[in-house]
Amino acid sequence: MTNELKTSLIRAGVYEYGEVDPKTVEFTEEVRKYCEDNVCRQYGKTWACPPAVGTVDECRERARSFDKMLVFSGKYDLEDYTDFEAIHAAMTGFKSIARKLDEEVKPFLSDYLMLSNEGCGMCEVCTYPDAPCRFPDRVHGSIEGYGIYVNKLAEMAGMNYNNGKNTVTFFGALLYNANHELNTNADRNRATTQGRPYTNRDGAREPRP
Numbered sequence: 195m196t197n198e199l200k201t202s203l204i205r206a207g208v209y210e211y212g213e214v215d216p217k218t219v220e221f222t223e224e225v226r227k228y229c230e231d232n233v234c235r236q237y238g239k240t241w242a243c244p245p246a247v248g249t250v251d252e253c254r255e256r257a258r259s260f261d262k263m264l265v266f267s268g269k270y271d272l273e274d275y276t277d278f279e280a281i282h283a284a285m286t287g288f289k290s291i292a293r294k295l296d297e298e299v300k301p302f303l304s305d306y307l308m309l310s311n312e313g314c315g316m317c318e319v320c321t322y323p324d325a326p327c328r329f330p331d332r333v334h335g336s337i338e339g340y341g342i343y344v345n346k347l348a349e350m351a352g353m354n355y356n357n358g359k360n361t362v363t364f365f366g367a368l369l370y371n372a373n374h375e376l377n378t379n380a381d382r383n384r385a386t387t388q389g390r391p392y393t394n395r396d397g398a399r400e401p402r403p
């Protein structure tokens with residue numbers, strides 16, 4: 195089972211991963227306030243973001259009903275921080291990583307919750323709030339929308355929040371109940387081949403060899 199999960203992370207194209215106990219993760223109104231300020235323009239636009247995901251208390255309770263939290267990231271290179279096209283491609287690319295990981299774990303995890311970066315983007319026009327989500331089994335809640343400080347979460351998981359100049363890194367999490375353990379906190383894992391981080395700019399999602 196442990197090997198299956200590790201293989202899934204590599205096949206999905208994650209950059210780094212680490213595991214934390216969801217009961218030690220803070221779910222805060224402060225982060226939710228950033229959503230409410232609508233900096234990312236997704237607040238109230240999709241079932242994947244607040245307020246549709248529920249209150250922070252509800253998100254905390256939902257997340258803590260699982261005993262494992264596997265944090266994963268995607269790192270993307272940019273020309274510079276005005277390279278909005280590449281930033282948008284990175285956001286979309288990371289969502290694809292989370293969806294790929296979802297597909298990978300579905301055969302062997304029956305009880306899990308996947309969180310990803312902001313928004314959804316699966317449908318051209320989201321049904322929110324007029325009709326139910328078209329793909330409730332595939333929509334991934336926003337990790338920030340849950341009230342999580344992603345920088346703190348990365349540190350807890352032994353992962354890099356910032357991967358250098360002219361890069362952007364996105365984070366997601368897989369919450370699940372299982373009997374297996376990943377030895378990730380003691381020995382940080384980088385899902386890479388031959389020590390070279392996989393850079394998936396332009397949303398490339400091929401499994402590593």
Ligand code: SF4
Pocket residue numbers: 240241242314315316317318319320321322326327328329330333
């Ligand atoms: S799957 Fe479609 S309906 Fe559901 S949250 Fe995403 S965009 Fe909206």
